[in-house]
Amino acid sequence: SQKIEQNSEALNIQEGKTATLTCNYTNYSPAYLQWYRQDPGRGPVFLLLIRENEKEKRKERLKVTFDTTLKQSLFHITASQPADSATYLCALYYNQGGKLIFGQGTELSVKP
Amino acid sequence: DSGVTQTPKHLITATGQRVTLRCSPRSGDLSVYWYQQSLDQGLQFLIQYYNGEERAKGNILERFSAQQFPDLHSELNLSSLELGDSALYFCASSVSSGEVYEQYFGPGTRLTVT
Numbered sequence: 001s002q003k004i005e006q007n008s009e010a011l012n013i014q015e016g017k018t019a020t021l022t023c024n025y026t027n028y029s030p031a032y033l034q035w036y037r038q039d040p041g042r043g044p045v046f047l048l049l050i051r052e053n054e055k056e057k058r059k060e061r062l063k064v065t066f067d068t069t070l071k072q073s074l075f076h077i078t079a080s081q082p083a084d085s086a087t088y089l090c091a092l093y094y095n096q097g098g099k100l101i102f103g104q105g106t107e108l109s110v111k112p
Numbered sequence: 113d114s115g116v117t118q119t120p121k122h123l124i125t126a127t128g129q130r131v132t133l134r135c136s137p138r139s140g141d142l143s144v145y146w147y148q149q150s151l152d153q154g155l156q157f158l159i160q161y162y163n164g165e166e167r168a169k170g171n172i173l174e175r176f177s178a179q180q181f182p183d184l185h186s187e188l189n190l191s192s193l194e195l196g197d198s199a200l201y202f203c204a205s206s207v208s209s210g211e212v213y214e215q216y217f218g219p220g221t222r223l224t225v226t
Contacts, residue, residue, distance in 0.1 A: 034214065043114065043202050043217030044155070089155065098168045100145075100215065102155040 002027055004103035006090055012109045019080045021106045023073040023090035030092035033066055035075050038087045038105065047088075048075075080110045115139065116218035118203050124224045130191040133221045137184055137205030143167070144186040145206075145215060146178055150199040161186055193225045 003026040013019050023033070032051045036044035050057045050066045050073070057064045063076040077084050087105040094101070115138035125131055137144050146158040157170035161180035172178075175193075180186040190197060200222050204215040 041200075041220075041222075043116075043204070043220055044215075045114070046214035046216070049214060099157045099160065099170055101157065102147075104154040 002092065002094070002101055004090065004092060004101060006088075006103040007106040008104065010107040010109060012111065013080055015081060015110055015112050017080055019077040019084065019108055019110070021075040021088050021090075021108065023075070023103055025071050025092055028094075029068040029071065031095045032093050033064075033073050034091045034093070034100070035062075035064055035073075036089045036091060036102075038089055040087075044089055077108075080108075082110045082112050085109050114216040114218065116203060116205050116216050118201075118218035118221050120221060121219065122222050122224075124226065125193060126226055127193055127195060129193050129225075130189065131193065131223065133188040133190070133201050133203075133223075135186045135188070135203030135205075135218060137186070137203075138216050141205035141207050141216070142184065143206045143208065144180055144184070145204040146172075146186070146188050147202040147204065147217075148199050149202060149220075153199075155202070158188070190223070195225050198223055198225045 005024045034049045035047045038044040048064045050064045061078045065074045087107045089105040091100045091102045117136045119134045142163045145160045147155050149155045158172040159178050160168040164180050175191050178188045200220045202220045204217045206215045
């Protein structure tokens with residue numbers, strides 16, 4: 001079965017720096033990959049989607065890359081702010097099976 | 113606010129009991145998804161309905177069942193509850209079914225089984 005690995009350790013960075021979160025997967029590549037933000041006790045919030053034939057997607061201070069050779073996606077937050085502190089989940093969608101599979105998430109803490 | 117509503121917000125019940133969680137999707141969304149989130153398992157997909165029909169199934173236990181009604185709201189029924197069923201249960205909705213775009217999550221129902 002598919003396995004998704006995200007940094008299990010919390011990522012602590014200084015305000016203004018770029019945060020980079022990693023999502024690795026095994027076996028075959030998904031049709032597309034999504035990133036969500038989740039605050040404690042709340043539902044995940046969709047951030048970005050990138051398809052298997054796309055290399056990079058941007059939205060404001062967010063950037064996602066997708067490397068099907070490395071089986072990896074990187075999620076960047078530039079000019080990070082304390083308000084960016086949350087858990088970030090990557091989710092993979094496979095046409096076969098038709099469901100999103102979520103990683104365990106990486107907790108990001110941005111210090112002022 | 114995602115536009116997805118879930119009730120109740122909190123639920124405390126005893127082992128062996130049965131509960132029903134309710135979800136109303138965003139206006140216009142035809143797909144509803146149910147997820148379970150516990151500390152050790154992360155966000156686990158349970159089941160999806162599209163316009164009243166079951167479309168995809170994940171790691172849903174036989175003690176759990178769900179349905180989507182003509183008005184598109186959905187209910188998740190959990191029976192013969194065990195301590196290990198304590199978790200946050202999320203409902204999400206999206207416009208389409210076969211090719212999923214973003215999902216909009218509700219605020220969740222926190223279930224505590226004692």
